[in-house]
Amino acid sequence: MLSLQVEGMSCGHCVKAVTEAVQEISPGAKVDVDLTTGKVQVDGADDAAAVSHAITEAGYTVKG
Known part of the structure; x- marks a missing residue:
């Protein structure tokens, strides 16, 4: 995980x-x-870099 x-x-939209x-x-990943x-x-997702990039592309900042 x-x-x-x-x-x-x-908010809920976020x-x-x-x-x-x-x-x-x-x-299929559970978020x-x-x-x-x-x-x-x-x-259900193993690639932390890819997940971080996807969240960043959605307009949010991933720390750490």
Whole structure:
């Protein structure tokens, strides 16, 4: 499971955008977004760099 810290998320639309961005590169991945902490956990995707890039391309900042 990948765990990422993501900045710039504030609403349900953000959750959907991040989830769709991850699932575009890894269909079937389970994405859990915690808006309060900015934590995104992805189960079913092994390439952290690709997931980070997809989230960045969706307009969010991945820290760490």
